[in-house]
Amino acid sequence: MTEDAYEVVATELRAAIDAGDYAPGQQLPSGPKLAERFGVHRGTVYRALEALATEGYVTLEKRRPAIVRERPRERMVVRDRVVYRDEIGYFFDQNAKTWRPVKPPTHRIAPPPNHVADTLGTARGENVLIRERIMAPPGAKRGLQLAISYLPLWLVAELPVIGGSNTGPGGIYDRIEEHFDQPIRWHETIVGRGPTSVEQDALTVPASGVVLVVTRAAQVEREDEELTVEINETSMPAEQFAVSYAVTRDESAAWPREADADES
Known part of the structure; x- marks a missing residue:
């Protein structure tokens, strides 16, 4: 040796x-x-x-x-930067649109993590509505996505339906768009990190593993003020997911290049 x-x-x-x-x-x-x-x-x-x-x-x-551990022979889901819709409502993973909760979703009132509170615009330690779902393909033995939504209580007061178990067709996003009479705008940030104890349990990921976390902010406008009405954090085992998107050209990278155009 x-x-x-x-x-x-x-x-x-x-x-x-x-x-x-x-x-x-x-x-x-x-x-x-x-x-x-x-x-x-x-x-x-x-x-x-x-x-x-x-x-x-x-x-x-x-x-x-x-x-x-169970290891995939290939990545199961390739995420892109497009939101889709079917008869149920919006979804963000084209390859995961048939996925469903592996157990009944939960909702509770509690403080969110500090970084979520900062993005949501609430004071650290202040309660918000937390909705949680563990998603997987039909027949899967374990969850493959943990989706946690954080909503400010001022919005729940205005729109009580989003605080209940049955939020109606299209879920909370349809209710929010109906309430504000405008489309939601989303912004995503993606990071890789070690799993929390909750993620280890929900996704059967070891403490030494890595999860891919997509933090998505949902935003609308009211009286020229931009409001963040939800933060969604979706965690997934990093080994089973990839992110793919088209690369667009900034104006500074336009083609033909300015020098080429001058020469012609």
Whole structure:
């Protein structure tokens, strides 16, 4: 073995998992057994397992063998920068339009995270309406998207229907557009980060995993004032999603280039 022995162990275990030698949900051999098999120190094995956990191949739990995670053979959803609509209402993932909640959505009154409060324009620690859904394809064994909406209580007071379980055809977005008599404008920010404990549970993502988080702000205008009426944070396992969009040219990148036009 070389000084990078853990990489050799990780490579062989990764190949075995990809080949199907260890099925999703199956335990790998214990650390001592792997150490004996590869002729290395237990610390080398644990370092290899930590690398595989970071890549999403296995889940690590104290005093238990590593458990093989379900891994997609290809990305399941490619997000773009377009909003769509069908008979149910607006949706933002073309490939996920048939997805439905894996359990009844919930709603509650509580303070949002500070960064949400700042974007929503509410004071930190101030209560808002929080609506939560865990989404997945029909028949899926686990949730693949955790969608949490945060709405200011002043809007709930004006539009009580959005605070109930049944928000009607088209959901909260249709109710908001009807209330303000104008289309909603959306702005999205996408980041990758480690999962929260809620995301770990809802999406079956290990603490060492990564989630892709799309934060979408819904905005309208009233008396020339721009109002943020909802913040939606949709979290998903990063390994199963990609973002794709057309690249548009700024005026500074127009073609033909100015120099080319002058020469002609």
